[in-house]
Amino acid sequence: MTDKPLWRLGAGKQAELVASGEISSTEAVTAAVERMREVNPALNAVVDDMGDEAIEEAGRLDRLFAESGAVGPLHGVPVTIKENIDQEGRATPNGVAAFKNVIAPADSPFVKNLRRDGAIVIGRTNTPEFSFRATTDNPLHGRTFNPWNDWASAGGSSGGASSAVMSGMGAVAHGNDIGGSLRFPSAATGAATVKPGFGRTPAYNPSQKEERGLLAQIMSVQGVICREVADVRLAMRSAISYDAHDPWMVPMPFDGPVSEGPVSVAFTKNPFEMELHPAVDKALDAARDALADAGYNVTEVEPPNVREIGQEGLRALFGETKALLLEVMRQAGSPEFNRYMDICFEFSPPYEGDDLLRAFARRSGHVRDWLLFLREYPLVLTPFLLQPTYSWNRDMEGREGAMEIMYKGFYSFAMNYLGLPAGNVPASYNEGLPVGVQIVGRRFREDMILDACEAVESRVGIMAEKLFERG
Numbered sequence: 431m432t433d434k435p436l437w438r439l440g441a442g443k444q445a446e447l448v449a450s451g452e453i454s455s456t457e458a459v460t461a462a463v464e465r466m467r468e469v470n471p472a473l474n475a476v477v478d479d480m481g482d483e484a485i486e487e488a489g490r491l492d493r494l495f496a497e498s499g500a501v502g503p504l505h506g507v508p509v510t511i512k513e514n515i516d517q518e519g520r521a522t523p524n525g526v527a528a529f530k531n532v533i534a535p536a537d538s539p540f541v542k543n544l545r546r547d548g549a550i551v552i553g554r555t556n557t558p559e560f561s562f563r564a565t566t567d568n569p570l571h572g573r574t575f576n577p578w579n580d581w582a583s584a585g586g587s588s589g590g591a592s593s594a595v596m597s598g599m600g601a602v603a604h605g606n607d608i609g610g611s612l613r614f615p616s617a618a619t620g621a622a623t624v625k626p627g628f629g630r631t632p633a634y635n636p637s638q639k640e641e642r643g644l645l646a647q648i649m650s651v652q653g654v655i656c657r658e659v660a661d662v663r664l665a666m667r668s669a670i671s672y673d674a675h676d677p678w679m680v681p682m683p684f685d686g687p688v689s690e691g692p693v694s695v696a697f698t699k700n701p702f703e704m705e706l707h708p709a710v711d712k713a714l715d716a717a718r719d720a721l722a723d724a725g726y727n728v729t730e731v732e733p734p735n736v737r738e739i740g741q742e743g744l745r746a747l748f749g750e751t752k753a754l755l756l757e758v759m760r761q762a763g764s765p766e767f768n769r770y771m772d773i774c775f776e777f778s779p780p781y782e783g784d785d786l787l788r789a790f791a792r793r794s795g796h797v798r799d800w801l802l803f804l805r806e807y808p809l810v811l812t813p814f815l816l817q818p819t820y821s822w823n824r825d826m827e828g829r830e831g832a833m834e835i836m837y838k839g840f841y842s843f844a845m846n847y848l849g850l851p852a853g854n855v856p857a858s859y860n861e862g863l864p865v866g867v868q869i870v871g872r873r874f875r876e877d878m879i880l881d882a883c884e885a886v887e888s889r890v891g892i893m894a895e896k897l898f899e900r901g
Contacts, residue, residue: 436461441601441661448506455506459488462508466599475593476553477571484552502547509602525568528762539632539673540652547668555590583822585615592619608650610842613854620856620864620893628849634675643750649846657894692727696807707817713858713865720889734799740840743847746789749781814868855883
């Protein structure tokens with residue numbers, strides 16, 4: 431056993447205690463639900479409390495355990511699900527008041543995969559309108575707070591997920607990422623994540639009325655946010671189970687071949703014409719030193735065209751959004767949200783018509799350049815943002831505020847546009863808030879990224895422990 435409260439334990443430790451019979455699923459889930467009900471009123475991370483149903487489900491799993499043992503590696507682990515993917519019988523509003531009565535007819539494949547392996551959903555987490563901001567606030571549910579302080583953003587669009595898991599509301603939080611929505615919240619709260627690569631995890635909502643645009647299909651991925659890297663690995667092994675509802679999904683094992691000799695890591699701090707904040711510079715140095723001491727061969731070298739790729743990816747995504755989603759955004763989105771979109775379109779003009787088609791064509795060249803680069807350097811250590819965590823409403827503070835986050839997030843957007851996996855792990859601590867770095871890897875090698883993230887975590891420590899000790 432342990433002297434820590436059960437809600438504070440990681441997913442792996444909880445699953446281990448349940449599997450050994452030292453605790454029951456009901457005890458694990460009840461502890462998480464009680465913690466949720468204690469801290470969520472101040473954080474507004476979980477917007478659909480499923481605690482009573484979760485405790486009932488835990489009892490069912492306890493009975494199954496008594497008969498035949500654990501149903502899977504996540505047996506009895508309390509988790510949360512972001513409110514923009516389907517869960518049978520629950521609303522999928524995507525942060526939009528007009529969609530509050532969209533009720534899912536069935537579980538999305540990602541939810542199904544976690545539940546099949548024994549995870550128990552205790553609640554659904556907040557997301558901004560249309561899941562399209564780097565902070566989490568909306569007219570339907572209101573603002574989600576960062577558990578470190580009231581000033582800072584909890585990140586977006588999976589800000590509810592990051593705030594929930596970092597404050598002890600479940601050991602695994604589902605999130606998704608089309609331009610940084612797993613990594614922005616993880617960087618903001620000190621959590622660990624890996625944005626899966628294109629084709630790695632299944633994406634499909636049974637409630638959908640039409641298919642997503644091509645770039646949304648290629649760039650958006652489902653994943654998890656956890657307090658520690660080992661739990662990201664544990665949950666991802668369950669999440670990647672193949673589902674034919676997603677035509678892009680590739681049935682690949684999670685763990686790839688072990689590398690012979692030291693793994694080469696490319697390292698860059700390049701802010702291009704902008705400024706790299708000293709706290710981010712310090713975090714990058716800490717991550718570099720941790721990797722070098724762990725036996726990685728770290729070389730400062732520029733990866734190909736990352737600024738250009740990030741900007742092109744954003745303009746292409748805005749072009750698809752303008753063509754396919756803007757009408758419904760105008761109708762269902764708040765005036766504040768639509769002003770924000772107008773500002774984004776001004777500083778990052780959407781590709782339209784033939785220009786959008788040409789951008790799609792150029793994308794293959796960018797992907798090729800990176801795949802060739804990754805042959806020599808299987809991992810790449812980069813900034814995530816050029817600055818530490820921003821204020822909670824910074825992206826709504828006119829052109830300057832939106833540009834500070836969206837325009838300077840090119841290291842994030844580039845990886846979605848390329849379809850490459852990218853992890854985020856805290857590597858430093860600055861003025862009471864964690865500072866994250868990004869580690870990019872080869873296709874279907876999230877396992878290698880997590881190995882490197884664990885090397886950084888081993889040096890820096892698990893940020894949630896600092897948060898809990900602070901009280």
